[in-house]
Amino acid sequence: MEAGRHEGPEGWYWNVTIGVAEFLRQDPLETELRQRIGSALRGLDGVAYVAEEDREVWYVTGTPSGEALVHAAAQVVDDLADRARSHIASLERGASE
Numbered sequence: 001m002e003a004g005r006h007e008g009p010e011g012w013y014w015n016v017t018i019g020v021a022e023f024l025r026q027d028p029l030e031t032e033l034r035q036r037i038g039s040a041l042r043g044l045d046g047v048a049y050v051a052e053e054d055r056e057v058w059y060v061t062g063t064p065s066g067e068a069l070v071h072a073a074a075q076v077v078d079d080l081a082d083r084a085r086s087h088i089a090s091l092e093r094g095a096s097e
Helices: 029-042 066-096
Strands: 002-008 011-017 047-054 057-062
Touching: 002 066, 011 066, 029 047, 029 057, 029 066
Parallel strands: none
Antiparallel strands: 002 011, 011 057, 047 057
């Protein structure tokens, strides 16, 4: 998980990358992760706008710190970690059959 700050035509923005999101492609876990990440990022001081840019990347504008963004996202991932591990293990079992 990481947050990178970039300058675009409309000013500075953050990309928050959450690698596990690439592998969570089944509901209800996928939807729960996406909703909770969006809410966690929007809830930070200084955040003006949040959108999903890609399966595992969230676009954030405003003035939050990268540390705050990563911490907020990590709390969500930690909360869902057991379910995510089970889901990924089931994918691995299915691939080996």
